Amino acid sequence: MTAARNTFSTDQHGWAELLPKRQATSALYSDQRVSWTVVGAGLTGLACARRLAELHPDEEILLLEARCVGQAASGRNSGFVVSTSQFPGAIDVDQLENYRRINRINQAGLELLHSQIAANAIDCQWRRDGFHHTAAGAVALKEYQHFLRYLEVLEVAHQPLDKDLMQELLGTDLYQAGIHIADGALVQPAALVYGLADSLPANVKLHEQSPVLEVGQGSPLTLRLTTATVKTDKLILTMNFESATLGFLKSYMVGSTLAGSFTRKLDREELDSLGSLTQWGAISLHSGGATLRLTADHRISIRNTAEYHGSVLLTDGELAKRQTIHRAAFDKRFPKLTHVPFEFGWSGVEGISRNGTNFFGRQRTNVYLAGGYNGSGVSRGTAFGTAIADYASGETSPTVSNCLASAPAAWMPPRPLLDIAAFFKVRSRFKEVGLDR
Numbered sequence: 465m466t467a468a469r470n471t472f473s474t475d476q477h478g479w480a481e482l483l484p485k486r487q488a489t490s491a492l493y494s495d496q497r498v499s500w501t502v503v504g505a506g507l508t509g510l511a512c513a514r515r516l517a518e519l520h521p522d523e524e525i526l527l528l529e530a531r532c533v534g535q536a537a538s539g540r541n542s543g544f545v546v547s548t549s550q551f552p553g554a555i556d557v558d559q560l561e562n563y564r565r566i567n568r569i570n571q572a573g574l575e576l577l578h579s580q581i582a583a584n585a586i587d588c589q590w591r592r593d594g595f596h597h598t599a600a601g602a603v604a605l606k607e608y609q610h611f612l613r614y615l616e617v618l619e620v621a622h623q624p625l626d627k628d629l630m631q632e633l634l635g636t637d638l639y640q641a642g643i644h645i646a647d648g649a650l651v652q653p654a655a656l657v658y659g660l661a662d663s664l665p666a667n668v669k670l671h672e673q674s675p676v677l678e679v680g681q682g683s684p685l686t687l688r689l690t691t692a693t694v695k696t697d698k699l700i701l702t703m704n705f706e707s708a709t710l711g712f713l714k715s716y717m718v719g720s721t722l723a724g725s726f727t728r729k730l731d732r733e734e735l736d737s738l739g740s741l742t743q744w745g746a747i748s749l750h751s752g753g754a755t756l757r758l759t760a761d762h763r764i765s766i767r768n769t770a771e772y773h774g775s776v777l778l779t780d781g782e783l784a785k786r787q788t789i790h791r792a793a794f795d796k797r798f799p800k801l802t803h804v805p806f807e808f809g810w811s812g813v814e815g816i817s818r819n820g821t822n823f824f825g826r827q828r829t830n831v832y833l834a835g836g837y838n839g840s841g842v843s844r845g846t847a848f849g850t851a852i853a854d855y856a857s858g859e860t861s862p863t864v865s866n867c868l869a870s871a872p873a874a875w876m877p878p879r880p881l882l883d884i885a886a887f888f889k890v891r892s893r894f895k896e897v898g899l900d901r
């Protein structure tokens with residue numbers, strides 16, 4: 465047995481800060497005997513619990529969340545719901561089936577979210593008309609050529625854009641080229657997970673602020689929480705990089721801490737100084753480049769820092785320092801808006817593996833796990849979460865097969881070597897980032 469420390473740190477920053485406060489569900493205070501328990505209520509866990517409830521309508525599905533919904537990566541990401549993943553470097557013909565497999569998973573997740581949002585009337589600024597990939601400097605322009613070729617070979621609908629068109633659309637002359645991918649969505653991530661959590665089927669019992677501290681052996685499995693004990697036949701872990709706190713994937717996944725800022729709401733004149741699109745998302749073709757959004761509520765968000773920080777959030781002081789980096793990148797793109805202050809800043813932790821793979825499957829008898837999407841987990845996490853529910857229930861589906869085909873993860877050394885390796889791994893994404901940051 466490995467015990468998690470009972471310190472699931474969080475703060476109130478991020479996309480949740482832009483929304484009315486949500487009433488969290490109660491913590492778990494009484495012992496339980498259940499068939500199914502899901503640990504972690506991010507996008508993966510929410511999708512998993514929803515699917516389990518459909519598959520087992522007469523059973524109660526227990527969903528335990530250490531923090532409040534929206535406080536982890538699923539509520540703090542940049543809200544790009546990807547259908548087609550970009551892989552750095554020239555297209556590798558030996559990997560064509562792998563690219564297609566990953567894109568099928570993305571597509572499955574995108575469709576699931578689309579239908580769940582519609583069925584439950586979730587108000588989350590969902591906008592499914594694609595987004596832009598951008599290139600300013602030499603490395604990103606090379607990636608632009610690689611990505612165009614990849615999209616052509618895979619027959620993905622897209623539109624290449626030159627500098628003038630990029631400026632006309634987004635209102636910045638920084639980008640020398642861009643690509644608009646027709647499918648894919650933008651979303652307010654905290655509003656999305658709030659809506660998903662608040663519309664779970666009646667046989668899912670969600671308890672927030674209920675960290676699982678220990679997983680015992682045996683059948684049924686025993687889960688220890690501070691205020692209760694749960695006996696469960698089957699357990700599904702959807703805890704992202706924090707699976708390690710319960711002793712799972714300890715040498716395979718760590719957290720990388722990203723940070724971004726939001727401007728205050730732009731006024732009419734400021735909006736008119738931008739391009740013709742009233743909402744957009746721009747994601748860099750350089751792995752260290754900035755991700756930007758013009759949101760439905762007229763703020764610009766910019767995220768361009770990532771670091772290994774012990775898999776935890778930044779303190780307010782650290783965040784303030786990162787905001788000088790956000791500021792420089794913002795001013796460089798929007799010289800007419802340098803007077804516009806940042807109103808909010810936030811950090812978030814994404815789960816990364818050494819070789820960029822994802823995790824899916826059985827960990828030990830009656831224990832299943834899905835997670836770790838290396839910064840691309842909104843659509844993929846939804847698909848993985850749904851598929852792990854199917855898999856653990858003995859069902860098959862094309863998405864289960866696609867998830868099962870994930871490459872084995874590369875091993876990481878134990879601490880303190882892990883800290884050093886992770887530090888350099890995350891730093892390497894900024895190599896020659898130049899203008900794109």
Ligand SMILES: Cc1cc2nc3c(=O)[nH]c(=O)nc-3n(C[C@H](O)[C@H](O)[C@H](O)COP(=O)(O)OP(=O)(O)OC[C@H]3O[C@@H](n4cnc5c(N)ncnc54)[C@H](O)[C@@H]3O)c2cc1C
Nearest residue numbers: 504506507508530536538541542543544676812840841842
């Ligand atoms: C700043 C940032 C920007 C990103 N931008 C994008 C983007 O634009 N598009 C995209 O596709 N992806 C993006 N990502 C990645 C994406 O957010 C993640 O891949 C995805 O949210 C992972 O979902 P998850 O449910 O697996 O994990 P999480 O959202 O991390 O959820 C895991 C949950 O498990 C809970 N938990 C952990 N331990 C315990 C325990 N012991 N007991 C109970 N509960 C526990 C945690 O509190 C957490 O709520 C971004 C990530 C970050 C940080």
